[in-house]
Amino acid sequence: MEATTETDTREETLAEKLERLKEQAKDFASKHPVAVAAAVAVVGAVGAYFLWPREESPADGRTMKAPGSGGRVVSRKAFEEKKQPYFKVFRTDGAEAAVSFLSRPN
Secondary structure (H helix, E strand, O other), rough: OOOHHHHOOOOOHHHHHHHHHHHHHHHHHHHHHHHHHHHHHHHHHHHHHOOOOOOOOOOOOEEEEOOOOOOOOHHHHHHOOOOHHHHHHHHHOHHHHHHHHHHHHO
């Protein structure tokens, strides 16, 4: 019968697992530089998409659902400044035109 030693039955610690993973990543990166560059580009593009400021976000940050638009979100400030013309455009040209009217600069 063979005797098992303490080192044979010891489980790998988290630090050892992370070190092993780091070495595997270095090995992969050295063998596949194009794949690493592509992964970095994809992560950068996704990050830019979610972190880039959007034009339709209002400057003061307050929004509301435009009346009669089926839930379209508009700047509260723009709606308060152009309330009467909004409803006139809404009645004559419809909800899409009215919401578009609110997003135009004065």
